[in-house]
Amino acid sequence: xxxxxxxxxxxxxxxxxxxxxxxxxxxxxxxxxxxxxxxxxxxxxxxxxxxxxxxxxxxxxxxxxxxxxxxxxxxxxxxxxxxxxxxxxxxxxxxxxxxxxxxxxxxxxxxxxxx
Amino acid sequence: xxxxxxxxxxxxxxxxxxxxxxxxxxxxxxxxxxxxxxxxxxxxxxxxxxxxxxxxxxxxxxxxxxxxxxxxxxxxxxxxxxxxxxxxxxxxxxxxxxxxxxxxxxxxxxxxxxxx
Numbered sequence: 001x002x003x004x005x006x007x008x009x010x011x012x013x014x015x016x017x018x019x020x021x022x023x024x025x026x027x028x029x030x031x032x033x034x035x036x037x038x039x040x041x042x043x044x045x046x047x048x049x050x051x052x053x054x055x056x057x058x059x060x061x062x063x064x065x066x067x068x069x070x071x072x073x074x075x076x077x078x079x080x081x082x083x084x085x086x087x088x089x090x091x092x093x094x095x096x097x098x099x100x101x102x103x104x105x106x107x108x109x110x111x112x113x114x115x
Numbered sequence: 116x117x118x119x120x121x122x123x124x125x126x127x128x129x130x131x132x133x134x135x136x137x138x139x140x141x142x143x144x145x146x147x148x149x150x151x152x153x154x155x156x157x158x159x160x161x162x163x164x165x166x167x168x169x170x171x172x173x174x175x176x177x178x179x180x181x182x183x184x185x186x187x188x189x190x191x192x193x194x195x196x197x198x199x200x201x202x203x204x205x206x207x208x209x210x211x212x213x214x215x216x217x218x219x220x221x222x223x224x225x226x227x228x229x230x231x
Binding site for chain 1: 119121124151157158159161164166207209211215216218219220221222223224
């Protein structure tokens with residue numbers, strides 16, 4: 001059990017539909033990250049939250065993507081008007097830290113397939 | 116652009132063979148270095164990390180890695196692999212001097228297959 005929970009595990013959607021993924025980080029972890037991983041590649045950073053504040057967004061994150069972390073607990077990642085290029089594994093990670101890097105714990109991911 | 120390179124995309128070994136997976140990064144300055152492993156069907160797990168101090172770091176399951184600053188490398192090693200080491204291995208870097216989010220930049224991964 002990783003402690004970071006992601007739902008759903010798999011999502012198949014038609015092009016143009018909206019999808020939303022949820023991440024429940026390890027309790028009390030103040031940092032939360034979303035990454036995207038495509039076949040044959042390592043995870044790529046999408047966005048970062050410190051508590052409820054979204055402090056960084058990758059240029060990879062088009063305006064069809066939005067993420068929230070209300071009250072600094074769980075987080076959601078929404079993709080609007082999905083495209084086939086959005087097909088990927090979406091990973092969530094959390095960590096506890098203040099002013100230095102610490103170990104990030106990953107969830108099992110949500111695999112999105114856009115048909 | 117800053118990047119992390121893992122030159123071996125696929126490695127096939129027999130049990131008991133020695134393993135070395137290469138990782139090079141292009142960041143200058145202070146870096147924090149990580150190796151993560153992903154077993155089939157499972158989440159990414161931390162194998163080991165280097166923040167400072169002894170450049171030879173030991174991780175779980177008999178893995179170790181050596182940080183060579185002059186070569187911008189952080190190669191992963193294991194003297195004798197087991198079938199259960201079959202997995203994908205990712206090197207990752209964080210450069211705190213340029214990144215207040217402490218995010219990780221990953222290499223593209225190396226798929227290791229260990230034959231019994």
